[in-house]
Amino acid sequence: MEDFNSWKDLLNPEFYIKMGGFWLILFIIFAETGLFVGFFLPGDSLLFVSGIYAVEIIKETFGSTGSDLLDTTILATSVAFAAIVGNEVGYYFGVKAGPALYKKQDTFLFKKKYLYQAHDFFEKHGALAIIMARFLPVVRTFTPIVAGIVKMDKKEFLRDNVIGAVLWSFILIFAGHYLDKLFQEQFGINLKEKLELIIIVIVLVTTLPIIIKFLFGKKEDHSKYEDNSTE
Template structure:
């Protein structure tokens, strides 16, 4: 268990990342967080920002260039796209099994119906918005597969959402990566990123608790 927490903590350490697989490690982490249910705990947003910082501060030839930035945005976006496709496939394959299950404390069929209505109402925007919300981005493609969201529509917004998510956070890290204050206060920046990303989920949960309390 200690090794697990050490690994999780090291994921926000740029030097450790470069010494243990480099940015290619990030490709697997993004794929896992967006496509494997057990990957919901991985810190995707901070990692993308840190990736931009690594690119901005790298001493390797030609790494600190626009082309290198675009190259990694492309690779990481593809990892996120493939992860979501895996999640969609998982949901589509397991959907019939879930629908046959009896309602329990953790699972109710009405949640799937509500999710379907949500996707029909919000359309592809739900897939894009989910990219910026930890935990939600792991389960969103699975639910899309369960409710059998149109694959063509899912594919389009999956691709758009991944490029926006990766592009915004990696570019932000790249542009701010040379700032000394950012380097010296990286933990605070990571906390702020996580707080902003989780704010919509926390607000919704708080409203839900208030309604139950009334």
């Protein structure tokens, strides 16, 4: 097994796959979508790379089913469930303790600006934000908390939560698995040997909207959120 010694490994999805496999992947997805301290964890890249390793992951955990499609489906379904539970935890955390976060001082693991960004995103897109946020790093961590703070209807949140989690997990995991097969069969390229490049591309693509907003977006007045937190 490959050794991992650098702190940078914490941002490397292959680290979690090699070190902890199936169960660590589920925990990372739960933490990244349900605990506000999990915003720095890999999400999109972890799912894509997990798709590449799907057959190996399921084989090591439960034993191979003999079907690539079934192995990949089991992994995607499990990840979707972890993501759903994570968002529900984030939602109820927002209901109970969310308002106090607007008064919380920034720490290494908590940045209030991310909460503001998620609030703006939620207000702009409404219920659809729960689905859309799945595909946006950082935003997906804080959006369910914001949904809880504004007391979004529980049933509507659960519906959008399930839709978003299923789309996110199945699209990225199946993309990773079948693109790997396509590149090997058609071009003789093993994506496992190109993981660093793949991760960089995924990070750039998924964070581009956030970077654009940061560079060109207008500065928002967030005092109204802090005022609401005291109600």
